[in-house]
Amino acid sequence: MTVSQFLVLGALLFSIGIYGVLVRRNAVLVLLSVELMLAAVNINMVVFGADIGDLLLAGQVFALFVITVAAAEVGIGLAIIVLIFRNRSSANVDELDLMRW
Amino acid sequence: MNWGDWVSDANNIVFLVLALVMVAAAVRVVTSPNVIHAALMLVVALAGSAGLFLMLGAEFVAWTLVLVYIGAVVVLFLFGIMITRAPTGRDPVRLDHARRWPAAVVALGTFVTIATVTVMYFEDAPVEGAVSRSADLGEVLFDRYVIPFEAVSFVLLAALIGGIVLARKDPER
Numbered sequence: 493m494t495v496s497q498f499l500v501l502g503a504l505l506f507s508i509g510i511y512g513v514l515v516r517r518n519a520v521l522v523l524l525s526v527e528l529m530l531a532a533v534n535i536n537m538v539v540f541g542a543d544i545g546d547l548l549l550a551g552q553v554f555a556l557f558v559i560t561v562a563a564a565e566v567g568i569g570l571a572i573i574v575l576i577f578r579n580r581s582s583a584n585v586d587e588l589d590l591m592r593w
Numbered sequence: 594m595n596w597g598d599w600v601s602d603a604n605n606i607v608f609l610v611l612a613l614v615m616v617a618a619a620v621r622v623v624t625s626p627n628v629i630h631a632a633l634m635l636v637v638a639l640a641g642s643a644g645l646f647l648m649l650g651a652e653f654v655a656w657t658l659v660l661v662y663i664g665a666v667v668v669l670f671l672f673g674i675m676i677t678r679a680p681t682g683r684d685p686v687r688l689d690h691a692r693r694w695p696a697a698v699v700a701l702g703t704f705v706t707i708a709t710v711t712v713m714y715f716e717d718a719p720v721e722g723a724v725s726r727s728a729d730l731g732e733v734l735f736d737r738y739v740i741p742f743e744a745v746s747f748v749l750l751a752a753l754i755g756g757i758v759l760a761r762k763d764p765e766r
Contacts, residue, residue: 521623
């Protein structure tokens, strides 16, 4: 196993996530694509940790922190989406232009 | 390292299978016309990344991923989908933008940039999946990383309270 093969897979998943964020119109699906990008970052973190091989296990600890923050992000994000859906009966990000100047 | 040497390692075959499954699932997440299928395909992609973590010896992270993501986050997503849409079948409103190629160009550019830079730096550097014990991880987490750990727990508490405040109905109305 080489470091590069994991990093290329991570880059591929990350760019698929970017495509999803840009192309999807439903807010829940945008959040799903963000999760995909965070999973790609986690792969990179763990591979870097295995590559460095330090006693502090920094890569794995950071991956755990990313997982935790992602869980918090999903909770808040879905609460906001539910709120928007309740007020405007649509979760389409194209229609959310309230804060556009 | 040429292709023959690479593929003769059994680990790499496992990696290749996992990678193909993950990429196929990820593509379905961003292209599926059905919202529920997209959420379920995310489960497959995340399970694949948990498999990669097991290959790299990061057992605790792998099982945390299974518990937190597949167990909790995806269920939350399914609830979100069901709340924001009564019929769970095909959406009458199109889920994707009509113009996809600018997004595809951006994604491809990102992939080429990241992949070339990282491969140029790491080249053939080997990585072995030395298993790290969960006990060691717990020890550093509560010793060296205790301040970030507390900060993250505070973030979770704030997210919990924020989620409740945002999602409940206004009692005055």
